[in-house]
Amino acid sequence: MWNARVLSLTSRAQVEAEMAAVGVDPLGVRIMLPKALFRVVKVEGLPTNAANIVKQEMLAKGGEAALSWAGSLSASAKTDVLLMGTARHFARLVARLRMHPFGLRDLADELREALDQYESPLPPSVWRGTTFTWGSRTYVMGIVNVTPDSFSGDGLGADVPAVVAQAVRMVEEGADLIDVGGESTRPGHKSVSVKEELRRVLPALHAVRQAVEVPLSIDTYKSEVAAAALAAGADLVNDIWGLRRDPHMAHVVAEAKVPVILMHNQEGTQYTDLMADIMRSLRESIALARVAGIPESNILLDPGIGFGKRREQNLEVLARLDELRVLGRPILVGTSRKSTLGHILGTPPDDRLEGTAATAALAIAKGADILRVHDVKQIVRVARVADAVERGRWQEYS
Amino acid sequence: MARVFLSLGSNVGDRRENLRRAINRLRENVAIDALSSVYDTAPVGLLDQPRFLNLACAGETKLKAHELLIFAKGIERQLGRLPTVPYGPRVIDIDILLYDGVVVHLDDLTIPHPRLRERAFVLAPLAEIAPDAVDPTDGRTIAELWRALPAQDVRPLAEDEGRLADV
Numbered sequence: 410m411w412n413a414r415v416l417s418l419t420s421r422a423q424v425e426a427e428m429a430a431v432g433v434d435p436l437g438v439r440i441m442l443p444k445a446l447f448r449v450v451k452v453e454g455l456p457t458n459a460a461n462i463v464k465q466e467m468l469a470k471g472g473e474a475a476l477s478w479a480g481s482l483s484a485s486a487k488t489d490v491l492l493m494g495t496a497r498h499f500a501r502l503v504a505r506l507r508m509h510p511f512g513l514r515d516l517a518d519e520l521r522e523a524l525d526q527y528e529s530p531l532p533p534s535v536w537r538g539t540t541f542t543w544g545s546r547t548y549v550m551g552i553v554n555v556t557p558d559s560f561s562g563d564g565l566g567a568d569v570p571a572v573v574a575q576a577v578r579m580v581e582e583g584a585d586l587i588d589v590g591g592e593s594t595r596p597g598h599k600s601v602s603v604k605e606e607l608r609r610v611l612p613a614l615h616a617v618r619q620a621v622e623v624p625l626s627i628d629t630y631k632s633e634v635a636a637a638a639l640a641a642g643a644d645l646v647n648d649i650w651g652l653r654r655d656p657h658m659a660h661v662v663a664e665a666k667v668p669v670i671l672m673h674n675q676e677g678t679q680y681t682d683l684m685a686d687i688m689r690s691l692r693e694s695i696a697l698a699r700v701a702g703i704p705e706s707n708i709l710l711d712p713g714i715g716f717g718k719r720r721e722q723n724l725e726v727l728a729r730l731d732e733l734r735v736l737g738r739p740i741l742v743g744t745s746r747k748s749t750l751g752h753i754l755g756t757p758p759d760d761r762l763e764g765t766a767a768t769a770a771l772a773i774a775k776g777a778d779i780l781r782v783h784d785v786k787q788i789v790r791v792a793r794v795a796d797a798v799e800r801g802r803w804q805e806y807s
Numbered sequence: 808m809a810r811v812f813l814s815l816g817s818n819v820g821d822r823r824e825n826l827r828r829a830i831n832r833l834r835e836n837v838a839i840d841a842l843s844s845v846y847d848t849a850p851v852g853l854l855d856q857p858r859f860l861n862l863a864c865a866g867e868t869k870l871k872a873h874e875l876l877i878f879a880k881g882i883e884r885q886l887g888r889l890p891t892v893p894y895g896p897r898v899i900d901i902d903i904l905l906y907d908g909v910v911v912h913l914d915d916l917t918i919p920h921p922r923l924r925e926r927a928f929v930l931a932p933l934a935e936i937a938p939d940a941v942d943p944t945d946g947r948t949i950a951e952l953w954r955a956l957p958a959q960d961v962r963p964l965a966e967d968e969g970r971l972a973d974v
Contacts (some may be wrong), residue, residue, distance in 0.1 A: 656916070693873070
């Protein structure tokens with residue numbers, strides 16, 4: 410028997426290792442690597458004439474393109490297109506499309522950028538003297554709530570010594586970053602004034618800054634709060650509205666030259682196509698950052714699980730998290746103690762640790778770079794084990 | 808490309824120079840093809856402050872409406888690093904009046920601009936360069952809106968000083 414097997418290969422590195430194991434010569438590896446990984450890429454709203462050209466070209470290169478049956482009958486209509494092929498097929502398609510009119514040059518550039526960013530490792534980031542080597546391991550962000558009314562029951566209000574003790578404990582337990590927030594963001598909660606938010610956040614930030622060395626982020630969508638927090642020692646901004654709520658926020662971030670986490674969020678839970686809409690919205694937030702002069706290297710993305718999404722939508726985002734890699738930025742995921750877990754388990758927020766752990770492990774398998782959690786000690790352990798499986802990082806922990 | 812109409816105002820420092828610098832900065836992302844005269848206008852809301860100089864401009868831009876808002880706020884911040892209060896004194900104020908005939912209702916952006924229909928310091932310069940532009944909320948033209956407005960203390964500067972140099 411020949412022991413035929415289907416291999417579990419999703420990355421170039423894995424294919425390269427298998428080819429090396431077979432004894433393929435280096436030139437052969439270079440030629441065959443782009444043929445080993447198959448991708449399906451979706452593009453939206455292509456004019457039918459352009460879509461038909463794309464289909465012909467992709468077929469000619471050995472790939473395939475699926476378009477709307479109705480759209481193909483009407484000369485004026487538009488259609489979404491599913492492009493199917495190997496990296497080799499896509500490279501040849503892109504080269505060919507660049508020679509066509511109808512905006513196909515733009516499509517070619519967008520395809521190439523999407524595939525490049527999906528495949529390429531991210532360059533490391535250095536924040537506050539700490540190097541974050543994306544892809545090498547999962548980083549954990551500890552949540553410090555200085556609200557009197559946090560959904561997860563962990564709000565510390567104005568008790569600054571308790572806030573400091575919690576932050577110090579989280580760092581001892583392995584937190585790589587601490588996120589300080591002064592406004593509860595649970596669905597339906599009413600917002601607090603800038604003055605009140607500053608009153609809660611600034612003393613806590615000052616004190617935590619003295620006590621821990623890890624980067625601190627300020628969880629706010631208000632530019633005045635962000636500016637004051639950065640002056641008080643915060644190192645990055647975590648904006649749950651992705652620069653959309655306050656037109657000065659992008660400028661505060663740009664002027665301070667700090668990283669910003671852009672989260673997807675929306676009013677209501679209506680979507681045309683969940684992942685497509687989230688990706689489009691995140692791309693819009695990235696464009697807002699660009700207008701203000703925030704360098705792309707200072708952007709992190711968060712799909713906003715639990716924000717503007719129903720239960721099944723939150724689960725779909727988690728299951729398809731790896732699709733966000735096309736955006737080419739580190740991905741932060743927050744599922745900690747959220748209501749979707751409560752719906753599944755039938756438990757209150759302070760009894761959702763296992764649910765948080767399950768989603769943490771799955772998020773890591775789907776490419777998450779940072780997990781934002783309440784239970785640092787436990788989730789750091791989850792991340793170490795998941796990293797050992799997913800990223801082959803076991804030696805340093807043994 | 809989107810066609811946009813903007814309103815600019817200044818009542819602090821060298822007001823004419825502020826307008827000139829703001830227009831030049833806007834050109835980084837807006838191909839401005841129409842510029843109104845400069846109008847001398849009385850403050851509205853907070854009355855105890857200097858008079859404003861206002862103008863309107865029109866042009867084409869690749870920026871989305873929200874991107875244009877953030878771009879404009881950046882110019883305001885860079886030209887006038889002063890804390891501002893609503894209707895208070897400002898080095899430069901840039902408002903998006905109309906954007907490609909669309910209606911936008913976001914938390915931080917409303918198009919057409921909510922003051923479009925009620926403020927002569929906005930409508931007078933706009934009516935000069937775009938009388939036939941349409942308010943997409945009710946289909947009325949800028950000329951109609953302007954005629955419907957009660958008289959307000961807004962006067963175009965004389966021809967020789969009513970144009971900005973070098974813009």
